[in-house]
Amino acid sequence: MDRKKITIVGAGNIGATLALLLARRETADITLIDINEGVAKGKALDIMEASPILGFNAHVVGTGNYEDTANSDVVVITAGFPRKPGMSRDDLLFKNYEVVKSVSEKIREYSPEAFVIVVTNPLDAMTYTALKITGFPKERVMGMAGVLDSARFAYFISEKTGVSVENINAFVIGGHGDDMVPLRKFTTVAGLPVSEFLSKEELEEVIDRTRFAGGEIVQLLKTGSAFYAPAASILEMVLSILWNKRKVLSASVYLDGEIGEYYGASGLCVGVPIVLGKDGVEEIIKLDLTEQEWKEWKRSVESVRSLIEKLPL
Ligand code: APR
Secondary structure (H helix, E strand, C coil), rough: CCEEEEECCCHHHHHHHHHHHHHCCCCCCEECCCCHHHHHHHHHHHHHHHHHHHCCCCEEEEEEEEEHHHHCCEEEECCCCCCCCHHHHHHHHHHHHHHHHHHHHHHHHHHCCCEEECCCHHHHHHHHHHHHHHHHCCEEEEECCCHHHHHHHHHHHHHHHCCHHEEEEEEEEEECCCEEEEECCCCCCEEEEHCCCHHHHHHHHHHHHHHHHHHHHHHCCCCCCCCCHHHHHHHHHHHHHHHHCCCEEEEEEEEECCCCCCCEEEEEEEEEEEECCCCCEEEEEECCCCCHHHHHHHHHHHHHHHHHCCCCC
16 A cells, blocks of 8 residues: 655744654655755654654655645645744745745645645635635635643643643634633533633733634744744644544634535635544534634634725736
């Protein structure tokens, strides 16, 4: 059987961390591509030199040439500029639009059957850009944000309750911005409502920290943004597709209004619960939102829309 092939565009902090995580799981062979060819080649070689110790058989190659990415099963776009302190994700809009546009043109040319996972910020607008420029079916293009936001939410709940992270199920939908929508009702500790473990005030504290969790890391690092948890989140999505796990995850996908009054939104990409399997976005799950969540959702969708409207697409 042929080995699967994953291309990671951008061999920076997230791209290289993801390459190592994927290689350790022997998920597929990996091509790391970067405008800085030396960085892609150097990090790929460094990872391969770890393989005898860690004991993995995946091949990781670095390149600056898109021909080496041909016929990938999955392409992850991490290329772009990260946030600096004081910069919002939206400040990155036009700089990263040009990057994602040129990368998407190459994906369309070299890997026309690929699933595309977008990581570059501002996430929802960049996912929309990749969808439009590749022209791929909407089931094959998705943005990674909800898995990360949900993981941060889960970690903070675990920290506050003192209960293992393995027992926490947390869910965040909406745009990947400060007005993301953490879902209180769908967040559980060992299957029980989180409200049994945290007071209302404690939960709101956790939610606030979740909204600004990306910024908290940027403030600490000073020279870039988070990469370990983002890379782990992408791994989760890649495995759900390649192993046909059909996990329910939050991801930014194209909504065309077909799921009715709760989501209402159409003509843009934003985070919703999906079933992710071998055909990509196999289902979009409709939830009963509370009035407060519904309001937050609408606000979040409007801020995503205002960004997308600025793009020359
Ligand atoms: N083609 C290929 N690679 C590119 C291109 C391009 N057109 N433009 C930039 N790159 C590369 C850079 O050379 C760099 O190696 O993308 C890489 C980005 O890596 P980092 O700066 O380390 O950024 P990272 O932390 O990995 O984040 C990547 O994800 O979370 C978002 O906002 C973040 O948009 C950023 C992206």
